[in-house]
Amino acid sequence: MTAPRLPRLLSLVPYLLAHPGVRVAQAAADFGVGEKQLRRDLELLWMCGLPGYGPGDLVDLSFTGDTVTVTEDAGMRRPLRLTTAEATALLVALRALAEVPGMVDTEVVRRAVAKIEAAVGGADRPAAVAVGIGAREEAATGAVRAALDSGRALRIRYYTASRDVVADRTVDPMRLLLVEGRGYLEAWCRSAEAVRLFRLDRIDRVEELTEPAAPPPSALPTDLSAGLFRPAPEQRVAVLRLNAQARWVGEYYPVDEVVEQDDGGADVRMRFTDDAWMVRLVLGLGGRARVLEPDSLRAAVLDRARQAIAAS
Amino acid sequence: MPGVSSARAERLVNLVLCLLSTRQYLSADRIRTTVPGYADAPTDEAFFRMFERDKAELRDLGVPLETGRLSAFDAVDGYRIARHDYELGDIDLAPDEAAAVALAGRLWDGPELAGAAHRALVKLRAAGVEVDERAGAGVEPRVRATEPAFAPLLAAVQTGRVVTFTHRPHPSAEPRLRTVEPWGVVSWRGRWYLVGHDRDRDDVRCFRVSRIGVPVEASGPAGKVVALAGVDLVGLVRRSAGPPPVTGSARVWVASGRALGLRRVGRVLGPRAHDGRPGEELELELRGRETVARWVAGHGPDVAVLDPPELAAAVGRIWAAAAAAHIEPVPVGGS
Numbered sequence: 001m002t003a004p005r006l007p008r009l010l011s012l013v014p015y016l017l018a019h020p021g022v023r024v025a026q027a028a029a030d031f032g033v034g035e036k037q038l039r040r041d042l043e044l045l046w047m048c049g050l051p052g053y054g055p056g057d058l059v060d061l062s063f064t065g066d067t068v069t070v071t072e073d074a075g076m077r078r079p080l081r082l083t084t085a086e087a088t089a090l091l092v093a094l095r096a097l098a099e100v101p102g103m104v105d106t107e108v109v110r111r112a113v114a115k116i117e118a119a120v121g122g123a124d125r126p127a128a129v130a131v132g133i134g135a136r137e138e139a140a141t142g143a144v145r146a147a148l149d150s151g152r153a154l155r156i157r158y159y160t161a162s163r164d165v166v167a168d169r170t171v172d173p174m175r176l177l178l179v180e181g182r183g184y185l186e187a188w189c190r191s192a193e194a195v196r197l198f199r200l201d202r203i204d205r206v207e208e209l210t211e212p213a214a215p216p217p218s219a220l221p222t223d224l225s226a227g228l229f230r231p232a233p234e235q236r237v238a239v240l241r242l243n244a245q246a247r248w249v250g251e252y253y254p255v256d257e258v259v260e261q262d263d264g265g266a267d268v269r270m271r272f273t274d275d276a277w278m279v280r281l282v283l284g285l286g287g288r289a290r291v292l293e294p295d296s297l298r299a300a301v302l303d304r305a306r307q308a309i310a311a312s
Numbered sequence: 313m314p315g316v317s318s319a320r321a322e323r324l325v326n327l328v329l330c331l332l333s334t335r336q337y338l339s340a341d342r343i344r345t346t347v348p349g350y351a352d353a354p355t356d357e358a359f360f361r362m363f364e365r366d367k368a369e370l371r372d373l374g375v376p377l378e379t380g381r382l383s384a385f386d387a388v389d390g391y392r393i394a395r396h397d398y399e400l401g402d403i404d405l406a407p408d409e410a411a412a413v414a415l416a417g418r419l420w421d422g423p424e425l426a427g428a429a430h431r432a433l434v435k436l437r438a439a440g441v442e443v444d445e446r447a448g449a450g451v452e453p454r455v456r457a458t459e460p461a462f463a464p465l466l467a468a469v470q471t472g473r474v475v476t477f478t479h480r481p482h483p484s485a486e487p488r489l490r491t492v493e494p495w496g497v498v499s500w501r502g503r504w505y506l507v508g509h510d511r512d513r514d515d516v517r518c519f520r521v522s523r524i525g526v527p528v529e530a531s532g533p534a535g536k537v538v539a540l541a542g543v544d545l546v547g548l549v550r551r552s553a554g555p556p557p558v559t560g561s562a563r564v565w566v567a568s569g570r571a572l573g574l575r576r577v578g579r580v581l582g583p584r585a586h587d588g589r590p591g592e593e594l595e596l597e598l599r600g601r602e603t604v605a606r607w608v609a610g611h612g613p614d615v616a617v618l619d620p621p622e623l624a625a626a627v628g629r630i631w632a633a634a635a636a637a638h639i640e641p642v643p644v645g646g647s
Contacts, residue, residue, distance in 0.1 A: 007373055007431060009325050011438035018440035030437050032430065044318060048325045050333050051346045075333050078399035079438035083374035086435070088470055089428035093416035096455060096499070099546070103453055104412055112409040112416075119401035119439075129466065131455060131499040132546035148450045159576055166572045178453035181502025204576065224454060241642065247483060264484040284610030286630030287637040298638045304612040305635035311587055311613045312628060 008033070009041055011079045013059060016070040023067050042068065049074045087120045096131045100178060102141030137183045143206040144185045147173050153213045154187070157205035158198055162274040166204065171196070172213040175221060179228050186222055188215035195219050197228070231256075235271040238278055239293040242266050246288035249281070267292065279304055323349030324366055328375065332398060337380050337390025367391075400439050407442075414443045421456040424463055455499055459521045462497070464528040465506050469494045471530070472537040474511075478525040487525055495539035497521065498549045505549045508537075518552040556600035563618040567591040570614035574607060586616050593618065601626055609634075 008031055015030070016022065028038040042061060049058030049072075060072035082090070091113060098109040147154050154173055159166045171187035174195070178184075183200035195215075237256075242249055244264030257269040272278045275297065282289050282301045291298040326347050331338065344350045344359055353359035370377055376397040379389050405413060417433040420426040433443050457463075461477065468475045475494050478487035493509040504521035539545075565586040566574060575594060584593040598604055601623060608615050608623070609630040617624035 005321055006324055006369070008434070009321060010328065010373075011434055015438035018438065031434055040318075044322055045325065047322055048329060051330055053348065074329050076329060079435040080374060080398060081376075081400050082432050082435055083428075084470075085428045086432035088466070089420065089425045090413070090416055090432040092466070093419040093425075093429060093455075094412065097412065097416055097419065097453060100453060103451060104415065105408065108406075108408045109412045109416075112405060112412045115403055115405060115409065116413070116436075119403040129469075129497050129499070130545045132550060145451070159572060161573060164570075164572050166576070174450075176451045178455070180454075180456060181499050224452075244482070244484065251483065260484060264482065266484070279612075280610035282638075283612055283634050284606040284608075284630065285634070286606070286609060287633030290637045290642060292642050295641050298641060302635055302638040305631045305638065308609075308612040308631045309628070309635065312616060312624075312631075 005041070007080070009045060010076070012041055012045060013070055013073050013076040014079045016061070016068060017073055017077060020069045021064070021067045022069075025066065027068070082120045087116070091116060092129045096129050099130045099132070100141075100183075101138045102145055103176065103178060103183075131178075131181070137200040140185075140200040140203040140206060141176070141183055143208075144173065144176055144200065144203075147206070147208050147213070148176060150208070151213055153209045153211050155207040155209060156185075156198065156203050159202040159204060161202065162272070162277045164276065164280070170209070171198070172215040172219070174213075174215055174219065177222075177224070179224055187213075188219045195222060197222060231271060232273075235273050236275075237269060237271055237293075238291060238297055239267060239269050240282065241290045241292050242268060242285075243288050246285050249285070249289065275300060283308075319349060320366075323347065324369065327366060328370065328393065331377070331391055331393040332395055334392050336382050337378070337386070337392050339386075339388050339390045341388075343391065400435055403436065403439055403441050405441050405443075410441060410443050413441070415451065415453065417443065419453055419455050421454045422458040422462075425457055456502075457504065459504060459524075460526045461521050461524040461528050462504060464526070464530070465494060465497055465521065465524070468528065468530045468537075469496055471534040473530040473534055474532045474537060475528050475530050477528045479519050480523045480525075483523070490519070492517070492519070493537040495537070495543060496545040498545045500546065500549045500553060503553070505553065507545050507548050508539075516548060518549050520553075555603060558597045558599050560598040560620070562596045562598050562604065562620060562623050564594045564596055564608055565591050565616040565618055566594050566611070567614040571611045574611060574615070577607075598623070605630060 012031070015027065019027070024038060025035050028035040031038065045059045046061060047058070051057070056072070057074065058072065059070070059074045059076070062069050062071050094109055094113050094116070097104050098106045098113070144154070153170060155168060155170050157166060157168050170190045171185070172190070173185060173187045175186040176183065177186055177197070185198040185200060185203065187196060187198065188194075189196040240249070241261075242265050247265055250258050250266055250268040253270060255268040255270050259267040261267065278297060279300050282291055282297075283304055291301055326349065327343070330343070330347050338346070340360070340363055343363070344353070350359060350362065353362055367377060376393060378392050378394060381389060413436065414433070417429045418426075420429055436443055465475065474491060476489065476491045479490050480487050491511040492506065493511065494506055495508045498505045498507055506519045506521055506524065508517065509515070510517040563581070564574070564578070565584055568590045570591075574596070578594040578596040581593040581595055584591060596604060596608075605623060605626040608617060609627045612631070617627050
């Protein structure tokens with residue numbers, strides 16, 4: 001995203017006043033542009049000034065090595081106020097942060113909100129946006145954040161829904177994430193020897209260990225830009241025909257393809273890792289979902305249903 | 313250079329500096345002769361076109377351009393920028409507050425809000441606030457808001473205006489027109505909901521934002537809509553979109569080492585054998601028989617409902633229906 005130039009030009013002189021002797025590269029990074037572009041901006045500002053446009057009226061800059069300082073500001077001492085859209089985006093985000101229990105220190109956020117509101121002039125309306133998480137997540141969020149703050153490893157009891165198992169694992173916490181409305185612990189899992197995302201509402205017990213968290217250098221943070229659910233080669237694909245009463249499945253789980261049907265149902269293409277998980281889902285839907293593909297999955301659902309009927 | 317050419321950018325910066333430095337209103341003619349760049353306009357018409365465009369651009373950026381006359385003797389309107397309205401006030405953030413602001417600045421996942429938040433951070437930095445983008449490392453909250461209706465709904469909530477939109481109760485349902493006094497937008501389990509007073513039904517309602525069509529029309533004066541005092545927006549959404557309330561309890565047998573997910577939501581009462589197989593007896597909260605029956609039935613022969621009989625019957629019906637639906641492969645193109 002290239003930010004428009006004029007707002008940057010109007011902010012640049014006040015920025016340099018607030019950061020005397022800043023490195024040009026640092027200024028470029030702070031504005032989110034390349035160094036070359038920032039130098040062009042500085043050259044342009046050098047031509048600007050006040051009526052009269054004599055030596056004392058123009059913006060003046062002094063360069064030393066790779067740093068820059070403003071020596072004449074031509075009266076451009078403060079940045080322009082935040083627009084309504086800018087103030088909204090920031091204040092609503094802050095309020096939303098404060099609403100997520102355990103994620104950040106709520107008191108700190110409230111102080112920041114009050115100061116920014118005072119500076120932009122006029123408090124806007126409260127509680128426009130809220131981000132809610134479940135009660136189970138709340139409990140784990142606090143414990144995980146404490147471990148991150150103290151930099152210690154954790155032993156967690158974790159429920160893996162895809163395999164329907166609960167197991168204890170020792171992990172080296174890396175980040176606390178809130179993605180697509182759910183909280184996750186991103187950590188190096190010592191038994192899997194890989195970076196894993198653990199859903200906070202599936203962590204049943206947290207025990208902080210005395211040893212420090214030490215993810216290996218090969219443990220890279222998960223790239224969240226493409227969303228959480230990316231196709232993995234080990235995943236299998238099923239095509240389900242959902243009737244109207246089971247149509248919600250296509251919204252609740254990530255699906256690759258949806259073909260709407262006239263009766264209010266839909267055919268969906270879903271990825272899954274564990275056969276038993278998919279059988280449980282379809283079996284529980286009791287005929288509201290039919291497996292179109294693969295046929296082995298259809299046979300497995302039939303088999304489980306018959307066994308259940310025979311045992312009851 | 314995309315957007316503004318260098319010559320135009322330079323002219324606009326000079327125009328802002330000039331109007332900031334004057335207490336008097338400067339007429340367009342005066343600006344034409346004073347501010348570098350305007351003298352290039354070959355005709356009066358070309359100048360006015362240029363000047364109109366520049367004024368519009370500054371106003372779009374939020375520059376408070378004032379129009380007026382200082383005295384009755386001024387023949388035409390002039391322009392100035394009141395420094396007090398232009399400049400961002402002093403902000404003194406403690407390091408932990410600045411870290412929270414940095415976190416908020418990257419909360420949004422979606423172009424519109426993310427862009428606006430980034431521009432806000434740039435201005436805060438220019439005001440001397442040290443907002444370190446890497447601050448708050450270890451915590452990474454992201455909220456996606458890409459639904460087309462999100463921005464207009466948020467704007468309506470912020471300004472307190474009534475909204476009218478089309479809404480589908482289900483993805484395949486016919487859209488219906490709704491008029492709502494919007495109280496707030498809530499993210500719950502990764503989905504956005506609009507919460508407000510539905511005028512047509514005269515009741516509080518939650519609407520999935522992804523099922524609200526655009527355009528969203530705002531009407532009436534700003535500030536007209538006021539949320540009920542002390543209203544718990546998240547609580548309203550949780551009650552509307554979450555599992556139904558508890559209506560009783562059920563006892564279920566689960567085979568040893570199986571149905572771990574079911575055990576997590578229930579309470580293990582003790583060991584119990586069923587049909588010669590070892591296992592445990594579990595107590596489950598009943599929340600709408602449909603949902604619990606679905607959870608239980610998915611585990612097939614690893615579970616058996618002990619009580620109540622209605623739940624046992626419902627689970628039995630699910631198994632029978634699942635078996636009937638899967639006896640034969642569905643022919644391609646058939647239904």
